[in-house]
Amino acid sequence: MWAFLQNLSFWDWLAVGTLLLILEVFGAGGYLLWIGMAAAAVGVLTFLLPGMSWEVQFLLFGLFSIATALYWWRRQRSAVRQSDEPNLNLRGQELIGRTFVVHEAIVDGRGKIKVADGVWMARGPDAAPGSRVRVTGQQGAILLVEPTE
Structure with a gap:
């Protein structure tokens, strides 16, 4: 050695x-x-x-x-740089603040809304199909919504 x-x-x-x-x-x-x-x-x-x-x-x-x-x-x-789009690929976070149409009626706090070419589960006040709601938050795969005025 x-x-x-x-x-x-x-x-x-x-x-x-x-x-x-x-x-x-x-x-x-x-x-x-x-x-x-x-x-x-x-x-x-x-x-x-x-x-x-x-x-x-x-x-x-x-x-x-x-x-x-x-x-x-x-x-x-x-x-490592800060992104100018921090919610990129965080689909639910990207939707907060946007307005969408109710796809299936929101009854007893649960329903579905139409987002682009897909449908998301939604939770919020009762709303009829076709009415417009604004996304206020997200809990997992469920979007929290409120009616628009």
Whole structure:
């Protein structure tokens, strides 16, 4: 083992880097990409400075791995932006405040309203079919409505 460590060459680092990059292809989510890049960087430095001891090589690999992981982490955090449409894909939330037609009468607080090409269950005051109601909230898949004036 000591003989292997003392004779570590740039080929070993490039092989480790390549192996990590191949493993990244199988879906590691970006983690192995940066560690593989760190191993490749140590391989390049070992090629340029062939007399580097194995301790320094491992120290550089650790430092490069931490540096590239921090770079990736900061880049991911800066990529998160607030949406100009926070209710996108929250269909019930998108409907609050809009007015729709009662599809099936709301009786005893339950009925259905027509929303675009679909029908949603609704809860609110009694209303006849064809009357207009405004969505005021949502409880799961049920829209809370009130009559419009």
